[in-house]
Amino acid sequence: MLGAAAETRGSIAAVVEVYRAHGLFKRWPIRYLPTNGALALKAGRALAGELLRARVAVHAHIGVRGFWRDAALIAPALAARSPVLLHLHGNGFDSLYDQSNTLAQALIRGLFERAACVLVPCESLRGWVRAAAREAHVVCVPNPVAVQTLAKDTCRPNMVLFLGHMAPDKGVFDLLEAVSAARGAVPDLRLVCAGDGDRIAVARYAERLGIAEAVKFTGWVGPSGKRALFESAAVLAAPAYDAALPMSLLEAMAAGVPVVAAAVGGIPEAIVDGVNGFLVAPGDSASLARVLRKVLLERALAARIAAAARDSVRLRCAPERALPKLEAIYAAMGVPSVSAPAPLRDTDLRKAA
Secondary structure, three states, rough: EEEEEOOOOOHHHHHHHHHHOOOHHHHHHOOOOOOOOHHHHHHHHHHHHHHOOOEEEEEEEEHHHHHHHHHHHHEEEHHOOEEEEEEEOOOOOHHHHHHHOOHHHHHHHHHHHEEEEHEEOOOHHHHHHHHHHHOOOOEOOOOOOOOOOOOOOOOOEEEEEEEEOHHHHOOOOHHHHHHHHHOOOOOOOOOEEEEEHHHHHHHHHHHHHOHHHHHEOOOOOOOOHHHHHHHHOEEEOOOOOOOOOOOHHHHHHOOOOEEEEEEOOOHHHOEEOOOOOEEEEEOOOOHHHHHHHHHHHHHHHHHHHHHHHHHHHHHOOOOOHHHHHHHHHHHHHHOOOOOOOOOOOOHHHHOOO
């Protein structure tokens, strides 16, 4: 398995952490090779050694940022006719394809079509892969998200949480405008921005809007820091202009945090507006402000939304539901299991559906 090193940023590391915590590496003979930065060369040598010794299957977690690096790493496996799972994470694959020249587009199509299977976390991304590479075998496998039992807390502060990369396309400046507008009705509202990106530009815009004292920056946070923020947040705002199905959004829902998100990518597959979260149009800061006010002022409504969110994530993404789908693909590829996972009952599968 190729992917991000532990405790690094992004959905790949978060997904692999759940794999480890819920026994995937104990049930299957997996050797994990981190591919971040300088580790890529070491991973390439290790994979080449494995390919020389025996026929191995490769499960490669790939994001847009390291796409061509990871494509080069798995090329020897494809040349050796080893079964390769391409597991796509995040958004931007359509832009990568559209902005590539004809040769690069042909390479992307070939990569998808020669893989034994392309795994995606949502149907919107599945549809794009099938449009780009008609012969590709694409399967939607939800990313696993741990759902923990939480103590009831009806007295959370009026804190809005933004979790991710601070950039215009993530909607963070729209969120600042919404926070500024909502503070008229919720004077103690504050915004916590957890993540990397252009912090200086965000801070300057907050100052221009007169809300600098209400905006706090934590920098990037790891799993434990994220859990602490979820315990304090009254709502998560995810107003990005483009997205697949962010892990941070699913993690917030699993933690009982109401979510207000832009209706883009795979997000409407996970959120039914007004049922287990709220959807707004990307760039619509006025609607975002209105919904934030509603969530913060109507706490009974927020509690119902949060409970429904946790239930929906548990039925769709809980490890005991998501992992058997991946493990069935491993078995179909001929990978011998160390210990077979307990199968889902038919009633469980119908309930999950």
